[in-house]
Amino acid sequence: MKYDVIIIGAGAGGGVAAKVLTAAGKRVLLIERGRWLTFESTGRDHLRNQRMSLYGHNAGPSDDHPRVVELPNGQERVVLPWQEGYQANAAAVGGGTPVYGAQAWRFHPTDFKMATTYGVPEGSSLADWPIGYDDLAPYYEAVEHELGVCGDAGAMTHLPPYRRDYPMPPQPLTRPGALHRRGAAALGWSTVPVPLAINSVPYAGRPACIRCQHCVGFVCPVDAKNGAHNTFIAHAIASGKCDLITDAMVERVQMRDGHATGVSYFDAKGRRTLAEAEVVVVAAGAVETARLLLLSGITNDNIGRNLQGHVYVGAVGLFEAEVYDGLGPGVTTATTRWSHDNDGVVGGGMLADDFIVLPAIFWKRYLPPGAPRWGLAAKHWMRDHYRRCSEIKGPIQDIPSPQARVTLDPRVRDRWGLPVARLSGTTHPESIRTARFLHAKAVEWLKASGAVEVWGEPPAAPYLSGGQHQAGTCRMGHDPATSVVDAHCRVHGTDNLYIADGSVHVTNGGFNPFLTIMALAYRTAEGVTKRW
Amino acid sequence: MSLTTQQIITLQAAADRIIPPDDESPGARASGAATQLIAMLDGDLAALKDDYAVFLTQLDLEAQVAYGSHFAELSAEQQDVLLGSFRASAFFNLFVEHVHEQFWSSAAGMKLVGFEVNG
Numbered sequence A: 001m002k003y004d005v006i007i008i009g010a011g012a013g014g015g016v017a018a019k020v021l022t023a024a025g026k027r028v029l030l031i032e033r034g035r036w037l038t039f040e041s042t043g044r045d046h047l048r049n050q051r052m053s054l055y056g057h058n059a060g061p062s063d064d065h066p067r068v069v070e071l072p073n074g075q076e077r078v079v080l081p082w083q084e085g086y087q088a089n090a091a092a093v094g095g096g097t098p099v100y101g102a103q104a105w106r107f108h109p110t111d112f113k114m115a116t117t118y119g120v121p122e123g124s125s126l127a128d129w130p131i132g133y134d135d136l137a138p139y140y141e142a143v144e145h146e147l148g149v150c151g152d153a154g155a156m157t158h159l160p161p162y163r164r165d166y167p168m169p170p171q172p173l174t175r176p177g178a179l180h181r182r183g184a185a186a187l188g189w190s191t192v193p194v195p196l197a198i199n200s201v202p203y204a205g206r207p208a209c210i211r212c213q214h215c216v217g218f219v220c221p222v223d224a225k226n227g228a229h230n231t232f233i234a235h236a237i238a239s240g241k242c243d244l245i246t247d248a249m250v251e252r253v254q255m256r257d258g259h260a261t262g263v264s265y266f267d268a269k270g271r272r273t274l275a276e277a278e279v280v281v282v283a284a285g286a287v288e289t290a291r292l293l294l295l296s297g298i299t300n301d302n303i304g305r306n307l308q309g310h311v312y313v314g315a316v317g318l319f320e321a322e323v324y325d326g327l328g329p330g331v332t333t334a335t336t337r338w339s340h341d342n343d344g345v346v347g348g349g350m351l352a353d354d355f356i357v358l359p360a361i362f363w364k365r366y367l368p369p370g371a372p373r374w375g376l377a378a379k380h381w382m383r384d385h386y387r388r389c390s391e392i393k394g395p396i397q398d399i400p401s402p403q404a405r406v407t408l409d410p411r412v413r414d415r416w417g418l419p420v421a422r423l424s425g426t427t428h429p430e431s432i433r434t435a436r437f438l439h440a441k442a443v444e445w446l447k448a449s450g451a452v453e454v455w456g457e458p459p460a461a462p463y464l465s466g467g468q469h470q471a472g473t474c475r476m477g478h479d480p481a482t483s484v485v486d487a488h489c490r491v492h493g494t495d496n497l498y499i500a501d502g503s504v505h506v507t508n509g510g511f512n513p514f515l516t517i518m519a520l521a522y523r524t525a526e527g528v529t530k531r532w
Numbered sequence B: 001m002s003l004t005t006q007q008i009i010t011l012q013a014a015a016d017r018i019i020p021p022d023d024e025s026p027g028a029r030a031s032g033a034a035t036q037l038i039a040m041l042d043g044d045l046a047a048l049k050d051d052y053a054v055f056l057t058q059l060d061l062e063a064q065v066a067y068g069s070h071f072a073e074l075s076a077e078q079q080d081v082l083l084g085s086f087r088a089s090a091f092f093n094l095f096v097e098h099v100h101e102q103f104w105s106s107a108a109g110m111k112l113v114g115f116e117v118n119g
């Protein structure tokens, strides 16, 4: 049978597209290489999860999906999905969203106009989006309500006024959050409650968050975290118009003269299968979407370039008294004061307090230089400091480089015989200047909040950022010479091939990206329903 | 190849100096962290098993040279002196990390820092 639309990847973007298309009456085939996750199947292993994957992770992909990483010194390494350098997000029904932290930020209006605002640093591919904040605003709003986001629109004074407030009030403040609000106020910085796709009150038939300590990196024990899987995809399936196939690896988009006729995929048993459709939407995440386009024989030198995520900065503050209160998810308070208009740097970023930090992660990532590493002194250091520390961190607006790139590896193949993604390059060095700037603000904030000691350094050198916030590899634009998709996210030179995931982001905003990915996928899918 | 009984005894003793027991809480041995680490040598850390065997044998030999008995039979102070002599060894520092990983993800480690699981 022939579908109206085939969507590759049931993640944040693909899930939204499935809902919008089925609601418009389209017959949709949604193909996902991962599976449905459950609380039981993903567990709470502190060393093997999507927040810290020392020996494995809990939301995929499996080791059937290696990649090759090219190091700055020219050496290369084959890496498994939980190993350093892989740039993993997740592979599951819902993509990263069943285990994400659910920070649901709209991008800043200036995030869409980076080149016009700051000029283009030498060697970077900084560019404006072909659309602006106003084009996305109605879709941000639709996603906030259909997904379920808690927050306070009135506090988002860095954005044009919202038409509708968030459907749920913000989560109550935590002890560290209250300290940081006072600290910011003392500095004259405004703060906002962090918008979260988590139920602060019961919403759409699912319960309120129980404030547990295992949010980011884990599946919610009571299904109070809203992702693509339990909202958009659930609705698409309930419509009776969406067939979801899991454990199925798409091999390529079948193309004929600039026209997509369908896709070929390997099902759970490894059988190669063809499916046909009027329209194909690729939503496999920024790295795999670029790989799929290349595997499908689409020729455009921009495919795979400008891979970006977020260079993160953070600092840890030690407080005189205990600040830990065990109330999850933990992130409550942010400032957008330093998102833009900062002297001498390109862009800026958002800063916020953090999710509850698991003790093993605290040991690995939060120790100051010079802390005792073993013996009773180390054990007691942990005992005496864990509950007295709080981190301020945030993503900077990455300055993209065309050299940060996904290509097909000439040698290594996956178990289906397909060339794996090869990753090379780094973010543009300008990103590091912005990171240093924002890091200094994190330190300033912690001190104002009462920290007696602050540690943590900004990144010293550019690195390849992608990972959970991966984006940019098939950027939007009017000109096929400098972009991969047009302003409707249709691949240049094709009439029916669209992209609906983070890969179309021209720049990735100084905020966590998923809400923008969903809003844009909503707009793209709506465009498909109008045209087809 | 499996670790020998002596190597396992040495590992348990050494881990218990990386995170020693005290009045308040168990160390790496009684918390199960060391046992967990030993299990990992047949799992995620299997690639390091031979290095572990070499390190543990060497540690025990040094104990015999310096004090005339097995590492596990020395006093805590003597054990610390011997472990301290490995401070610059990359493998020793890896071992230290492995012990911490297991301890801070164990019930005893979580309890010690006051990380309570509610819900």
Ligand SMILES: Cc1cc2nc3c(=O)[nH]c(=O)nc-3n(C[C@H](O)[C@H](O)[C@H](O)COP(=O)(O)OP(=O)(O)OC[C@H]3O[C@@H](n4cnc5c(N)ncnc54)[C@H](O)[C@@H]3O)c2cc1C
Residues within 6 Å of the ligand: A008, A009, A010, A011, A012, A013, A014, A031, A032, A033, A034, A050, A051, A089, A090, A091, A092, A093, A094, A095, A096, A097, A099, A100, A101, A102, A103, A104, A105, A216, A217, A218, A248, A249, A250, A251, A283, A284, A285, A286, A288, A289, A292, A468, A469, A470, A500, A501, A502, A503, A512, A513, A514, A515, A517
């Ligand atoms: C622990 C964690 C915390 C996070 N916290 C936040 C946060 O607080 N806020 C935020 O904004 N973002 C957060 N993110 C990131 C967020 O989840 C991603 O931005 C988002 O999921 C990306 O959406 P996407 O549609 O681009 O791709 P994805 O959601 O990755 O979806 C792509 C899907 O395509 C599938 N796929 C790929 N290739 C194939 C193929 N060949 N055949 C079939 N299927 C394929 C993949 O398995 C995947 O499920 C977090 C992510 C993680 C893992």
